[in-house]
Amino acid sequence: MSDTVSLSQFRPGDRGVIVKVGEHCHHQDHGVELERRLIELGFVEGARIELLHEGLFGRDPMALKVDDMRVALRRHEAASLIVRVDGAVA
Numbered sequence: 001m002s003d004t005v006s007l008s009q010f011r012p013g014d015r016g017v018i019v020k021v022g023e024h025c026h027h028q029d030h031g032v033e034l035e036r037r038l039i040e041l042g043f044v045e046g047a048r049i050e051l052l053h054e055g056l057f058g059r060d061p062m063a064l065k066v067d068d069m070r071v072a073l074r075r076h077e078a079a080s081l082i083v084r085v086d087g088a089v090a
Contacts, residue, residue, distance in 0.1 A: 018082070
């Protein structure tokens with residue numbers, strides 16, 4: 001069963017496909033800048049994503065595999081990405 005969640009809710013081993021970039025932004029100017037930066041890093045609609053690792057304190061930063069790249073992202077930035085979940089590895 002497919003479901004969509006914010007990337008910030010992912011746990012290590014979770015995988016999915018990005019369906020929306022720029023969903024959660026507190027300030028309009030900041031949101032546009034964050035969306036642009038995420039797209040430049042490869043966080044685009046249709047990209048396959050997997051959470052590889054998360055930091056010990058506050059679960060930050062998140063180490064992610066985006067298609068064939070490895071990228072670190074803060075959890076509050078990941079809240080701007082909506083992902084269709086493939087399923088979690090238990």
